Amino acid sequence: MALFRFQRQSFFLAHDFLDNFGYCMTTEEQIKMVKKIFEAYLENKNLRKTSERFAILEEIYSRSDHFDVETLYVQMKNKKYRVSRATVYNTLELLVSCDLVTKHQFGKNMAQFEKSYGYKQHDHIICLDCGKVVEFCDPRIQQIQTMMGELLKFEIKHHSLNLYGACNRLHQGGICENKVTN
């Protein structure tokens, strides 16, 4: 089956790609939308709608990769935002609670995050040597989820599937560009 390479190191099966990407929001439209969702969430929970929280949300939605708290914090500092690590951490947790951000634990590394609104359901392959994360989407996984839910009488809410291995670079050339030497 043909594979499409999508931005963000992603691989989607052809028919899946066509079914799900008929309409594509621009980044601006998406940011506007997620701000509205976050605003409603904060109001509902009686939490303060601070400009820092919205700046963090915007920063997350203008990037398109997996990141840890520290990377996001440094990126915001570099852009001269006045945010503390604690605020970045706490805002990320809020964004996870309202499903705007997904939190991942890839191996023993620090938790990694990624935006989730308007982004297709996918799974990950992680390189054990360099930590490189590649995304893929195979509709068969969704089918297994639906079938197992029906069979075992569960209403499945979400799943996580991480595959671990050595990327080709290391396998073929003996080096992995990002390999951490210790």
Ligand SMILES: [Zn+2]
């Ligand atoms: Zn690697």
Ligand SMILES: [Zn+2]
């Ligand atoms: Zn991902």
